[in-house]
Amino acid sequence: MILITGASSGLGAALAKCYHNDNQQVIISGRNTTRLDAIRQGLGANICAITADLTSAASVSALFDQVELVQQTQQAQLRLHTVIHCAGSGYFGAIETQRPEAISELLQNNIMSAILLVRETVKRYKDQAVNVVVVMSTAALSAKAGESTYCAAKWAVRGFIESVRLELKGSPMKIIAVYPGGMDTGFWPTSGKALDTSSFMEADEAANMLKQALVSSQHGYIADITINRG
Numbered sequence: 001m002i003l004i005t006g007a008s009s010g011l012g013a014a015l016a017k018c019y020h021n022d023n024q025q026v027i028i029s030g031r032n033t034t035r036l037d038a039i040r041q042g043l044g045a046n047i048c049a050i051t052a053d054l055t056s057a058a059s060v061s062a063l064f065d066q067v068e069l070v071q072q073t074q075q076a077q078l079r080l081h082t083v084i085h086c087a088g089s090g091y092f093g094a095i096e097t098q099r100p101e102a103i104s105e106l107l108q109n110n111i112m113s114a115i116l117l118v119r120e121t122v123k124r125y126k127d128q129a130v131n132v133v134v135v136m137s138t139a140a141l142s143a144k145a146g147e148s149t150y151c152a153a154k155w156a157v158r159g160f161i162e163s164v165r166l167e168l169k170g171s172p173m174k175i176i177a178v179y180p181g182g183m184d185t186g187f188w189p190t191s192g193k194a195l196d197t198s199s200f201m202e203a204d205e206a207a208n209m210l211k212q213a214l215v216s217s218q219h220g221y222i223a224d225i226t227i228n229r230g
């Protein structure tokens, strides 16, 4: 069973479609119940949708309580084996033009959501073979003018997950870091940045590449994935 956050839109929704088409049991999560339900209905049978705001520890805990309820109603072989964290948001502009409330929301949606989600996953499944896939951005790898606070958020997440990886040394749980480039999703309109994204990757394209890259064998796994825009 795979839990996908940020699945009410963009990359998360596209990944849910990929895995569902591959006959995998998928649980999708997002904040907006209407959008999440529309994705669930579009996919059809065998999809469970759970609304959660990942900036709240109580909401993250309730999400995993529900995941465990779903697991209990499934056969043992359908245990949770992968969590893909796609939730996040953008906010851009020259630093002197950025509003403190919007910066705070950006940091919450990107940093706190990742910290709380990974914290809860580790707490519950540290001793199990669960792959935790954390989607960041190429903005976590290099500096970008006009994207200072977004880069700060994604660099923070990178520092966080690389540190948790060290804490998980010897554990069957693995953290997989994903750094995508520009995708043509709802991310840009909600970020407030007016941009021509017609040459960006479609969410389906990026999701297909990511799914192909997320492979592991008995003694190895792909740990870091960068998906560059061509």
Ligand SMILES: NC(=O)c1ccc[n+]([C@@H]2O[C@H](COP(=O)([O-])OP(=O)(O)OC[C@H]3O[C@@H](n4cnc5c(N)ncnc54)[C@H](OP(=O)(O)O)[C@@H]3O)[C@@H](O)[C@H]2O)c1
Pocket (backbone or CB within 6 Å): 005, 006, 007, 008, 009, 010, 011, 012, 029, 030, 031, 032, 033, 035, 036, 052, 053, 054, 055, 086, 087, 088, 089, 090, 108, 109, 113, 135, 136, 137, 138, 180, 181, 182, 183, 184, 185, 186, 187, 188, 190, 200
């Ligand atoms: N699009 C790009 O060009 C691009 C490039 C590199 C990296 N990324 C990163 O890739 C990830 C996915 O982006 P996308 O393009 O698919 O964006 P998107 O279409 O805007 O989708 C973002 C998703 O995150 C969810 N979300 C945001 N804040 C949340 C919160 N506090 N709690 C729970 N869910 C929350 C949204 O839920 P609701 O809509 O239900 O609120 C939505 O499902 C993000 O981390 C983004 O930073 C995007």
